[in-house]
Amino acid sequence: MKGWTTFTGQAVCLDVNDIDTDQLIPARFMSQPRVEGYADFLLHDMRRNADGTPKPDFILTQHPDATVLLAGKNFGSGSSREAAVYALLDSGIQVVIAESFGDIFASNAINNGVLPAVVNPENWHALRRAVSKSSIDCKVDLDTATLCMGQHTVAFTIDEAWRLKLINGKDDTDLTRDYQSNIDQFRKIRYQQYPWARPAAQN
Amino acid sequence: MTLPRTLLDKLWAAHEIVQREDGTSLLWVDRHLVHEGSHHAFAKLATRDTPVAEPSLTFGVADHYAPTRNRLHIEDATIARMINTLLANTQHHGIECMGLDDPRQGIVHVIGPEQGLTLPGLLINCGDSHTSTHGAFGALAFGIGATEVAHVLATQTIWQSKPNAMRIRIDGTLPTGVTAKDMALHWIALLGNSGAQGHAIEYCGSAIDALSMEARMTLCNMSIEGGARFGMIAPDDTTVNYIEGRPYAPTGDDWALAKQDWQQLVTDAGARFDREVSIDANSLAPTLTWGISPDQAIAVDALIPNPAELDEAKAHSIRSALEYMGLEAGQAIEGTPIDQVFLGSCTNARIEDIRSAACVLRGKRSKVPGLVSPGSTAIKAQAEQEGLDKVFIDAGLEWASSGCSSCVGMNGDTVAAGKRCASTTNRNFRGRQGRGSRTHLMSPMMVAAAALHGKIVDVRSLASSETPS
Numbered sequence: 001m002k003g004w005t006t007f008t009g010q011a012v013c014l015d016v017n018d019i020d021t022d023q024l025i026p027a028r029f030m031s032q033p034r035v036e037g038y039a040d041f042l043l044h045d046m047r048r049n050a051d052g053t054p055k056p057d058f059i060l061t062q063h064p065d066a067t068v069l070l071a072g073k074n075f076g077s078g079s080s081r082e083a084a085v086y087a088l089l090d091s092g093i094q095v096v097i098a099e100s101f102g103d104i105f106a107s108n109a110i111n112n113g114v115l116p117a118v119v120n121p122e123n124w125h126a127l128r129r130a131v132s133k134s135s136i137d138c139k140v141d142l143d144t145a146t147l148c149m150g151q152h153t154v155a156f157t158i159d160e161a162w163r164l165k166l167i168n169g170k171d172d173t174d175l176t177r178d179y180q181s182n183i184d185q186f187r188k189i190r191y192q193q194y195p196w197a198r199p200a201a202q203n
Numbered sequence: 204m205t206l207p208r209t210l211l212d213k214l215w216a217a218h219e220i221v222q223r224e225d226g227t228s229l230l231w232v233d234r235h236l237v238h239e240g241s242h243h244a245f246a247k248l249a250t251r252d253t254p255v256a257e258p259s260l261t262f263g264v265a266d267h268y269a270p271t272r273n274r275l276h277i278e279d280a281t282i283a284r285m286i287n288t289l290l291a292n293t294q295h296h297g298i299e300c301m302g303l304d305d306p307r308q309g310i311v312h313v314i315g316p317e318q319g320l321t322l323p324g325l326l327i328n329c330g331d332s333h334t335s336t337h338g339a340f341g342a343l344a345f346g347i348g349a350t351e352v353a354h355v356l357a358t359q360t361i362w363q364s365k366p367n368a369m370r371i372r373i374d375g376t377l378p379t380g381v382t383a384k385d386m387a388l389h390w391i392a393l394l395g396n397s398g399a400q401g402h403a404i405e406y407c408g409s410a411i412d413a414l415s416m417e418a419r420m421t422l423c424n425m426s427i428e429g430g431a432r433f434g435m436i437a438p439d440d441t442t443v444n445y446i447e448g449r450p451y452a453p454t455g456d457d458w459a460l461a462k463q464d465w466q467q468l469v470t471d472a473g474a475r476f477d478r479e480v481s482i483d484a485n486s487l488a489p490t491l492t493w494g495i496s497p498d499q500a501i502a503v504d505a506l507i508p509n510p511a512e513l514d515e516a517k518a519h520s521i522r523s524a525l526e527y528m529g530l531e532a533g534q535a536i537e538g539t540p541i542d543q544v545f546l547g548s549c550t551n552a553r554i555e556d557i558r559s560a561a562c563v564l565r566g567k568r569s570k571v572p573g574l575v576s577p578g579s580t581a582i583k584a585q586a587e588q589e590g591l592d593k594v595f596i597d598a599g600l601e602w603a604s605s606g607c608s609s610c611v612g613m614n615g616d617t618v619a620a621g622k623r624c625a626s627t628t629n630r631n632f633r634g635r636q637g638r639g640s641r642t643h644l645m646s647p648m649m650v651a652a653a654a655l656h657g658k659i660v661d662v663r664s665l666a667s668s669e670t671p672s
């Protein structure tokens with residue numbers, strides 16, 4: 001995962017609340033290894049007819065180059081499937097802006113360098129009007145936690161640890177190695193104090 | 204004097220290895236459960252050639268793709284590959300795995316407790332959002348994504364910010380025909396599908412104390428549908444009695460010590476919660492979903508909402524839900540014809556669920572086809588010993604093997620487009636049971652009652668001989 005501080009792209013609006021991860025990527029596609037790419041699966045059933053052809057009036061059919069998604073609240077609720085983030089990322093979408101996100105989705109997004117930017121309802125509606133039914137240039141700045149669309153520059157909120165993680169682009173597993181001695185020490189004390197916490201031995 | 208602490212505070216402190224300046228904690232993971240869906244995480248380990256830190260604390264099980272029929276001769280190449288990949292990955296890393304032919308196999312959140320892997324005071328992770336189920340034991344249990352699964356495999360730890368504490372108190376007595384599933388659907392409808400986002404829920408109150416362990420699991424399981432990653436209940440005698448003697452449960456001196464330690468796992472009097480909600484169990488009715496989100500739920504004798512009576516923002520989402528579900532605004536939900544039923548999933552496929560549905564169906568015929576998939580192979584065997592399989596088969600329903608099945612349809616057990624299914628599962632999202640499927644979430648008794656009549660009915664209205672007490 002590469003860190004980033006500013007991002008410039010094309011934003012579109014998907015004005016639907018509660019886009020859960022089952023909609024972001026229907027379960028039947030999740031057996032694919034990642035190397036094959038997940039772009040085709042993004043919002044598959046919302047975006048395509050039963051025969052697989054794209055729905056002409058769907059926003060991502062009209063703007064396949066969109067990289068920023070302004071979406072309705074509670075985006076990414078439901079299943080913990082990280083494949084939902086893979087589908088966004090493999091489609092080039094780096095930023096999702098919404099009033100709220102599913103907790104597990106948001107942390108999966110961060111782990112893949114995708115920004116879940118939370119904006120208040122008032123700003124959301126201002127951005128909504130700015131995008132209208134088309135697409136618009138969008139600039140996102142993690143340093144200042146602001147994003148800019150047309151005339152509108154608005155602040156977004158993000159957990160401080162997450163903001164730094166997106167900027168650093170460091171993998172947690174590498175960071176955790178720095179704490180290996182703390183982990184070893186904790187483990188020792190835990191099993192001295194709570195010997196029952198291990199799974200009982202099987203005969 | 205130490206400040207009064209919540210159960211969450213105690214569990215968090217007991218697992219915190221370090222806290223970074225930014226407030227994120229590194230937590231020790233006591234149990235890690237993996238399934239076929241964990242293939243992305245194992246692939247991440249493989250690219251870095253990283254070993255699994257603590258293979259003896261990780262357990263694998265085949266459930267998400269598990270075929271429910273002819274499972275030892277899998278015809279679908281994709282399904283076979285998913286299951287074989289899990290077996291190969293777990294074997295490679297020395298992780299114990301319960302494959303399709305293992306008598307302990309079942310849905311991950313059913314077998315954890317069943318095998319005694321789930322204990323009070325533990326931190327439990329699994330790459331599945333319904334990991335909150337295990338919180339029913341007073342464990343800190345939460346679902347994680349693939350990158351986090353890979354991190355837990357590699358380090359046996361997880362970085363996490365502490366959620367806010369929320370308490371849902373349910374006092375009183377559940378009326379006949381009303382279950383933990385109805386409690387769950389009720390509070391989710393009350394607070395909304397993101398009502399508990401960012402919070403860890405502790406359920407308490409006299410109605411919770413009275414619940415069996417299995418019912419507590421149903422309630423904690425659904426926490427995520429209200430947006431909470433964690434749902435938990437302080438352990439008590441019901442918890443201890445459930446665990447005693449299970450295969451991986453502590454024994455001898457460890458058991459005595461464990462029971463002592465578990466007594467501390469309660470919220471202290473006067474501890475502060477960020478949010479508190481109270482519900483009266485006496486006022487609850489059988490509850491079911493009419494729409495495409497678990498919070499679109501109403502009592503069985505209520506009317507489907509009418510968008511004309513609501514503000515535009517709400518009206519829009521209700522209209523699109525009604526359109527997807529093929530329902531009329533303002534009509535009674537009771538009497539809606541159904542095409543099929545499904546009894547299964549980690550929410551409601553334990554032995555008590557199967558008994559309660561069998562009790563309604565005994566000696567009668569279902570008007571619609573349907574599938575019964577017990578939560579584990581052990582539950583299936585138990586039910587067969589009690590002759591419950593015959594009840595379902597005689598009713599005309601299919602009695603199948605255990606797995607996630609129609610909860611998510613990955614194994615091919617899907618509901619066809621436009622078909623309406625009365626289901627004991629946890630998600631009624633668009634397409635969850637198959638593209639275009641229409642799902643109504645409800646309790647096992649309500650599903651059985653719907654099967655008998657071929658339409659949604661109030662289980663309380665059935666003759667008393669049909670209603671389990």
Ligand code: SF4
Binds near residue numbers: 331333548549611
């Ligand atoms: S039964 Fe459904 S909710 Fe439970 S683990 Fe399986 S797919 Fe997830």
